[in-house]
């Protein structure tokens with residue numbers, strides 16, 4: 001039904017008003033319609049507050065209110081609640097239509113759907129690179145390879161993820177603040193369909209995660225300048241205690257995780273055994289802490305660890321209008337790489353966009369797009 005789609009699209013836009021604020025819950029919106037007129041609408045504002053259907057009515061209240069028909073975008077894959085609300089409604093003789101706009105709903109809640117099924121956050125890898133795949137020049141210059149439009153778009157990613165993650169190499173090289181620097185109305189311009197809803201979205205500042213085996217993050221780093229967010233630093237068992245104490249004193253939450261071997265040289269006379277913090281352990285810990293989504297911004301070594309362990313769901317790449325070249329320039333993905341195409345991760349490209357004179361490419365690791373709603377695609 002055309003009307004079902006129109007009202008569902010409005011419910012989706014309403015849900016987006018809480019972008020970044022509902023984690024670890026999903027984004028939920030609802031509209032109540034009588035005689036083709038909207039008589040009530042709402043959305044889930046924030047974790048800990050009532051769900052959207054309470055701002056409009058919840059399953060039992062829907063029954064009490066004598067509502068005749070309920071249109072559902074997608075079911076909640078959480079095994080504790082999946083399909084139960086719909087069952088209640090159907091038993092009460094209410095007509096239930098599901099799904100409507102399921103692709104849009106799957107995209108809206110891709111972070112939550114992954115988290116609730118795997119217990120780990122949805123991982124997006126983001127890089128800003130030259131056409132030839134470099135993220136910094138041989139002298140370490142990376143600001144700015146991409147233009148302002150790309151960088152603004154990157155800030156939308158920051159606002160839509162629970163936390164962003166970088167390596168100590170990036171902290172030491174760039175001393176970044178790692179915050180979202182958009183206004184509420186800029187974020188709303190980027191996320192909402194203005195023909196349906198035109199309201200500012202309150203910016204959510206992502207928490208920050210730093211992978212730093214030895215606790216080398218300077219306590220004067222600019223990441224500590226931003227208030228009202230958490231800084232998690234993952235360190236190895238070998239991290240000096242005084243470094244842990246110093247970082248905790250400036251407000252960081254320090255967590256010790258296992259280190260694992262990432263590379264063993266095949267050379268007969270030299271054995272190289274480089275140990276790096278275990279990405280699997282870190283994602284498990286982040287899931288336990290309730291993180292549903294992580295934006296991995298780099299640098300090269302960190303991205304390579306997520307790629308090599310296939311711990312990513314989505315890739316967003318910005319290509320600047322330049323070619324850097326040179327074997328010593330930093331590649332977007334460093335590390336050892338894959339030795340054969342059979343084992344390298346395959347991607348499903350979903351969107352490309354020209355941002356002024358840059359290109360934005362969005363892809364999913366094959367099988368990760370909407371996996372939990374539709375099965376692999």
Ligand SMILES: NC(=O)c1ccc[n+]([C@@H]2O[C@H](COP(=O)([O-])OP(=O)(O)OC[C@H]3O[C@@H](n4cnc5c(N)ncnc54)[C@H](OP(=O)(O)O)[C@@H]3O)[C@@H](O)[C@H]2O)c1
Nearest residue numbers: 128135136167169170211213276277298299300301302305
């Ligand atoms: N254009 C872009 O999109 C972009 C974005 C970010 C950074 N950059 C650039 O990238 C450069 C920094 O990249 P980078 O490769 O030198 O540093 P990095 O990836 O930021 O950090 C690497 C360091 O993180 C630590 N680490 C902890 N666990 C790790 C794991 N599992 N895997 C990998 N590393 C782990 C290691 O140090 P420990 O052994 O001490 O723990 C490692 O040396 C800078 O030039 C920066 O400007 C560009």
